[in-house]
Amino acid sequence: MRLLLLFPLLQVLYALDSNLIPKSSDDNSPCKSCKVLVESFEKGLDRTKNDHFGGGNTAWEEKNLLTYSNSEVRFVEIHDSLCTETSKNQDMCFHLSGEYEHHLKEWWTNGRKEDLYQWFCINRLKVCCPPKYYGPDCLPCKGYPNVCNSHGTCKGDGTREGNGLCKCNSGYSSDNCDQCANDYFAIIKNETLTCKKCHKSCKNGCKDSGPKGCNECKDGWVYTDEINGCVDINECLEQGVCTSEHFCFNNEGSYSCLSK
Structure with a gap:
């Protein structure tokens, strides 16, 4: 009987909790959202690069500019404005900035020695891969380093998704995009293939x-x-x-x- 009484309450709590989780979409992948967050943070760095604590004279300001540059005050100013200038992936961007603020703070307090995208999206959150790598284990794309013979894109390139196979550009075909498609003819110059319609x-x-x-x-x-x-x-x-x-x-x- 008690379980029956609790069941409606559990349904309400579940619904409330579900509303707190950002809805995903085709263009709202974890890697893309992480890129948006990093780009927003970098814009904040650029926006505040000449700021300072404020003071009564120029000499004081110049003296304290370096202190402000690495201060928690500057970090908070940047973090509080994250994701506000973007419309795409904004919900996920806000979610990531709140959920992983401690990671961003760690990168900041350690002196920002590494590239933020590499440190945060690839190494820490593990939602992205370096360019020309794909999938959960960040394996090299088909034909690496000359991926898809430079005539296509790797499925999952730069993300933890995809299968690494080639999606050929218009006019090219085969597993590595090294042949011409139907209704195209080949021109080979300096060992480079070009397909013309x-x-x-x-x-x-x-x-x-x-x-x-x-x-x-x-x-x-x-x-x-x-x-x-x-x-x-x-x-x-x-x-x-x-x-x-x-x-x-x-x-x-x-x-x-x-x-x-």
Whole structure:
């Protein structure tokens, strides 16, 4: 009986506690939120770099500027304004600044000898990885150090997520983005691959640029010779393409019947 009476109270407490936890979203990953917090702290450092305790004369201010630079007063001023200048990831930024204030204070009192992002996000909270590394163990991305042949991005790059495989840029394909995708042709210069898009008249790929590089011509185009390659067919020259109530307008690879 007592358990039945307590159950509604437990539900209320759980609901209240759940509301205290920031809701996550696709662009609210722990690493990205940590980056936002670090960027906000660095802005605070820049904003307060010429501040001081205040005094009656310039000599006093100059003498005490170095003291202020490493003071707890300056830390509090920076910490109290964290996340206020950003709109993205703000809830998580506020959450991290409150939850891990002691870590930030530790970095501050130890003389700020290490890069804050490296110390806080990568080493301490372990929510990020160095660039070109991914996953829980910060493993090197595919093709490291020339990740994805410089023609793609590593899935999870710089985070504790992803699988390290390549997401190729437009025009590139294969596991390491070292081949050209369909409808692209390869140019190799100084052992560097560049993939260029085939001409719009090409069907089933091409071997070179322009309409003369096509393997085949698309419908609405016809191959003439090696000099011109695939040339647009002017369907409007044919009889009866459009009704008498319309006139024919030729488009590249097609045509349109427009009202008179």
